[in-house]
């Protein structure tokens with residue numbers, strides 16, 4: 001049976017980033033993903049400063065920029081009667097944000113992981129975990145696309161396998177926090193839409209976002225409380241929600257070409273799971289999930305990869321994975337309030353300020369960690 005130092009289930013932002021960092025330290029790393037290389041996934045893709053900082057430090061940001069991902073130099077918060085625009089001030093070596101399509105970002109990370117020596121197997125579904133005689137998690141078993149059985153051992157098995165993580169389930173990770181707020185999102189890619197940076201729109205019971213991305217396209221999402229998403233005529237619903245929330249974005253939507261295809265997220269409440277146990281660890285959405293309105297999941301996944309790799313290569317354990325527990329919990333609370341849509345606009349603005357403060361604290365922790 002093949003043996004590795006680390007086996008990672010999931011080859012997207014959390015898994016590929018962790019594999020890259022661990023392999024760069026000379027560890028033998030296997031990554032199993034049941035999906036295809038470079039496949040898209042259900043997600044918008046606005047990176048926050050912590051995520052851009054890590055990509056830059058790892059030498060992956062250049063690849064994202066070379067793929068034509070436009071720089072985002074300001075964020076506009078639109079509250080209807082009032083709007084606030086905040087410039088992205090250069091700090092920590094980051095002078096712009098980016099929102100690469102997942103087909104760009106996940107590939108760039110997977111390629112960097114393979115270049116570092118990680119063995120990535122696509123089309124490999126993990127169906128269970130191995131345990132040693134003491135009950136410690138000791139590897140994976142699964143099947144490839146042809147149905148052939150596959151088994152491998154490792155000192156550490158990492159779940160980077162998203163919200164329905166089989167590693168979390170099989171290892172028996174407990175749920176530490178479960179959110180009450182739950183938003184639904186419909187999004188698509190517009191052409192010929194004038195967009196100067198990120199734009200976030202808020203109205204009572206509604207949200208929307210404008211995210212410039214690759215190939216001169218702009219991702220535009222509309223959000224509502226999950227129980228209020230009417231799915232009958234999705235296209236009509238999408239345009240009605242956008243009209244209600246953005247007022248047509250100053251006629252810009254009317255002048256642009258709308259998406260041919262729409263993507264729907266029906267919502268699920270945020271959660272925090274136990275992050276590690278004997279022989280296993282969880283990173284990215286497998287370990288914690290914040291409602292997409294936070295636009296923070298990818299940044300969190302990259303942060304988790306950095307902490308996991310740093311911890312395991314230095315100590316051979318994953319006991320310090322809880323290093324960000326306090327800020328993670330603060331962010332969880334505020335995102336849950338935003339995703340619950342139980343706010344009026346003054347309350348929402350207070351929540352956004354709290355989220356911004358938590359993100360600044362997290363950024364300081366990330367930059368201090370990387371400089372250690």
Ligand SMILES: Cc1cc2nc3c(=O)[nH]c(=O)nc-3n(C[C@H](O)[C@H](O)[C@H](O)COP(=O)(O)OP(=O)(O)OC[C@H]3O[C@@H](n4cnc5c(N)ncnc54)[C@H](O)[C@@H]3O)c2cc1C
Pocket residue numbers: 009010011012013014015032033034035041042043044045046047048124125126127160161162163164165166185265283284285286292294295296297298299300301
């Ligand atoms: C609608 C929506 C919009 C979002 N918008 C943003 C945003 O703007 N900005 C942001 O930062 N975040 C956003 N997020 C969150 C972001 O998408 C996630 O946080 C991020 O994808 C987590 O990455 P991950 O690597 O942990 O997991 P995933 O991206 O879920 O990847 C998990 C991988 O594991 C593989 N896998 C699962 N089970 C198995 C198995 N048994 N065997 C083998 N492979 C397996 C899957 O094939 C998959 O490739 C959004 C999410 C949603 C749903």
